[in-house]
Amino acid sequence: MRKKVKDQMLELAEKLGVPVFEQISPLNALQFNYLRTIDLLPEMIIMMRSLVAKEAFSFRREPITVIKNGLLFSFQNVFNDGQENVADLASNLQQERSHVRITPLHMTSEVRFAKQAHIKQITIIIEMAYLIRFLGKDRQPFGYLFDAESTFWIEEFMSPEIASCIDQMLNSSNTISFPDLFYSMKALELLYFLFNNLSRRESVSHQQVTRDEINKVYEVRNAMAASLDRALSISELVKISGMNELKLRKVFTQVFGKGLYAYFQYIRMEEAARLLREEHLSVSEVGYRLGFSNLSHFGRLFEEHKGMKPKKWSSQNH
Template structure:
């Protein structure tokens, strides 16, 4: 499904395949569940797919196993590539898949026929028309919500089914797509445009720089220099791919990191705020509550209690 072993070339030696499971529901859709571990961090460029004439590829990437060792390695990985996320791309577009070193990664990939997807969405499809223009080169990336993360782990760990296995996988796959499109419906309404490969690469360089600057805001001049774009173009295209403005995206990452520091590293609220560059803890608390629905002290107490 877009990534046969023969296409990996010499990089195949860097991968250990723990599991691969393909559920062929074509011509409507195809589901692949793959669990691998890489000896060294490397990037693989996926070639265009021709399994269906017109379709989309939904790649649920970097789903970490629940083992404590993998969670620790995940926490130590600073790159945004380590965060569970979804990439949506047309089948004719090449894309990159990153395999981090020594971390067991489970990926779920859904290939779906465009006409079938439109029928599934029904009367609400007009809101997602930008995804259905097969002539444009669009790349959409979305963070994985807790609901989606729970469901992908259920799908990834389904035991062998003797009865109605295809029906069960189809049900869960459509449920996952429903959750994803519910998230996509909250995106800012903008006019989408086709992107060149160099523009996509530039936007990901900016995204990575933002991710690696969680302790302070990345200066606008630096982002302009990294991207090679003017400010207006950078802001527009960044929002198109990632669904959030640059400042909003940066704050989202900082609040996700704040939650991780309190939950996994057992930092206090004040320690967390100062580590992330906040000098005003009241402002940090308000921002955290906006993103997580409760004040950081209460959130920390609840989540530490769950882990006991």
């Protein structure tokens, strides 16, 4: 089985035109729990996979050439592959928050795996012209995605609609009728929900970004996420980024779709919801853990993000 997975990955890399796995060694560091590819080329290819990195490593991913002008949509860590239910594994696994990433196929990137990184992905690689046919005149607000020469990196939050659609894709029967039609329709449904979310992002004039700038705003984002009980000052964030304040604000908003303060409050409330749902903490315990001395303020902020008071939300989500 292990050899079969290696062969599948090598075959896939060759098909995509990416010479990443010419050496087998990176594959030896990955434990694949699930792998499936739906080949709908020349317009689209869908990959569903779950893996755990046994060792920390990185590799340079070269441009994907199977489609000349295309986009890569990666839906990360939104489904349960069963590893979370294995007690001796779950405590050691490292997993990012659920999110979606969008990049152009011509972009080179450095892919890093931390030891015990738990990656669960659905990736859609799609031809720009094919996607534009479905968007029609509605593509105008998303022109930054369809510039064949543009270099960008977009991260978007996961929505319940996207999570539900992914669940349907993963839990469909292997004997489903017309699988190519089913998966192509589900992929387009995922993109429909994603573009609906993108339409609500904070407006910003898109500009070319460098790999270093992307890395720096992720360092800023990670610092914010590690300090949910205290908002880092703008001077602290500027120091982390190595950019001036205006540049930091522009690049951060372009990548994450929200300004610094709005993003911080969003992930703060997402963590509040997680603590209520998964750790069953009381509203006051959650508020104090996240640095709120005024629980009324916490309640108002939570309601703004979730549509109801935290106590009511907790009772409905246990």
